[in-house]
Amino acid sequence: MAKNIKDNKMAGKMASDLSHLAHEYVTSYKPLNADLRKHKILRNLKKRVVILKPDKGNVVVVINRINYDAAMLRIINDRCKFCPLKDDPT
Numbered sequence: 001m002a003k004n005i006k007d008n009k010m011a012g013k014m015a016s017d018l019s020h021l022a023h024e025y026v027t028s029y030k031p032l033n034a035d036l037r038k039h040k041i042l043r044n045l046k047k048r049v050v051i052l053k054p055d056k057g058n059v060v061v062v063i064n065r066i067n068y069d070a071a072m073l074r075i076i077n078d079r080c081k082f083c084p085l086k087d088d089p090t
Contacts (some may be wrong), residue, residue: 050068
């Protein structure tokens with residue numbers, strides 16, 4: 001089969017067949033009601049929590065979105081961290 005794929009005619013037909021299969025799958029996909037409920041629950045959860053991967057370790061951190069936003073604003077508004085250096089000519 002590997003020899004046939006090298007043939008341009010076979011490669012073109014294979015690409016066409018794969019494209020047709022992908023298009024057919026996408027247009028005929030109909031999620032189940034249970035899947036739609038799960039998606040709705042996840043969308044609502046996404047509005048209330050933030051899920052992060054910390055810099056170190058193989059863990060997942062789940063934090064309340066309000067607390068996360070407040071902490072990010074506190075960091076961004078910290079003039080000591082984000083102010084330009086006085087000796088910096090730029």
